[in-house]
Structure formats: structure tokens, C-alpha cells
């Protein structure tokens with residue numbers, strides 16, 4: 001099966017426009033790939049650029065140089081150079097992202113927040129809601145909350161809505177930014193099981209997990225982002 005995600009010679013500096021244009025180099029010459037059915041975990045100390053790298057791959061941060069090659073619709077798209085329409089199409093169909101925090105939409109019920117990515121892909125609303133309910137039940141979100149907007153939910157409840165929303169589609173690539181950070185042990189175990197199922201289904205996963213136990217449970221490989229700190233030569 002063709003490799004779903006290849007990151008090639010990616011470098012990035014932040015330019016602080018309000019601070020005399022000071023440049024903050026973050027990563028340099030990042031090169032790795034994630035195979036189908038593999039879970040690669042980004043490692044390295046705080047501030048080394050793990051989250052920034054994930055945001056570059058999702059297209060939220062621009063890259064200065066390099067390519068982010070995504071297998072999409074039977075062809076290869078360089079997301080680093082793609083126009084916004086293509087980026088949105090890739091996100092809708094191929095590239096999923098579970099951020100650390102849920103971005104809530106006022107007045108939208110939790111179950112519809114979770115079902116929305118399926119509806120956007122053209123799935124019937126009733127079926128999408130059924131799948132959303134099954135995921136929320138699996139993640140132990142009390143049914144009394146399903147019809148409420150998640151804005152007032154606890155941190156862990158919001159995170160579970162966010163996870164359900166990210167896992168509901170059959171995206172071939174899934175980016176995970178600390179999806180278990182606010183969860184208790186029981187729900188962390190549920191998420192580990194869900195990641196395992198995605199691997200079995202051939203999804204390529206790339207994530208950040210600060211929890212050592214979760215990392216050990218899900219990682220096929222840990223990629224030390226420090227190898228790509230500016231001034232170092234990538235191994």
C-alpha cells in the first residue's frame with residue numbers, strides 16, 4: 001500500500017513581527033514518513049516543536065521550505081503548496097486532526113458536533129447521529145449530555161466529544177495532539193483501544209502523548225523531534 005504521509009525536508013521559523021521581526025527557528029530538515037497501520041509518536045522536550053510540526057502537517061502553520069506529501073484520492077498532494085480549497089478537501093476526506101481542546105460552536109448539541117464530519121461527507125444525518133451516539137457511549141459520556149452544547153462541559157467531557165468527532169470518520173491519516181491529556185484512566189484505556197482499531201483498519205496515525213503509559217501502549221515508533229532542531233543534522 002502506498003505511504004499515506006511523507007514529510008520531506010521541512011523547515012520552519014517563526015517571525016515575530018511585533019518584536020523587530022526577530023526570527024525563531026523551530027525545526028529544520030524534518031524528514032520522516034508514516035505507513036498505513038502505523039502509529040508514530042512525536043517525542044522530545046517541551047518547546048522542541050512537536051505541536052508546531054503537527055500544525056504544519058494539518059496546514060494550520062505555513063512551512064518555510066519542504067513538502068508535506070499526502071496520499072489523497074489516488075494521487076499525491078503536497079499540502080505545503082496546496083491552495084486552500086485543496087487543503088479543505090484533503091481535511092474533509094483524508095486527513096483528520098484531534099486537537100487538544102474542543103472548539104465549541106454555540107447552540108450545537110454534542111451529538112451533532114460529533115456527527116458533523118460525517119454529514120459534511122454526505123452521510124445521512126440519522127446514520128451519522130447513530131454512529132456519534134455509539135462513540136459517545138463508548139467514551140462514557142452520560143447520555144443526558146448528548147443533546148446539550150459542550151461549551152459548559154468539563155475539560156475531560158469536552159475532550160471526549162473532540163475525540164469522538166475526530167474518530168468518527170474513516171480518514172486514512174489521523175493527527176492526534178494530546179488526545180488523552182484531560183482523561184481519567186478508564187477513558188484513556190478506551191482511547192488506546194480506539195487507536196488500536198484505527199491501526200488495524202490501516203490508518204496512519206501521528207500523535208503527541210505526554211502520558212508515558214499511553215505512549216508505550218500505542219507507539220510503533222517514537223520520533224525525537226530534537227533531531228531536527230536547527231543546527232543539528234537529522235539522523
Ligand SMILES: Nc1ncnc2c1ncn2[C@@H]1O[C@H](COP(=O)(O)OP(=O)(O)OP(=O)(O)O)[C@@H](O)[C@H]1O
Pocket residue numbers: 014024026044045046047048049050051052053
Ligand atoms: N504561533 C507561534 N508564534 C511564535 N512562536 C511559536 C508559535 N507556536 C509555537 N511557537 C514557538 O515554537 C516553539 C515550539 O513550540 P511547540 O508548541 O511546537 O513545542 P512542543 O514541543 O509541542 O512543546 P510542549 O511539549 O511544551 O507542548 C516554542 O519555542 C514556541 O514558543
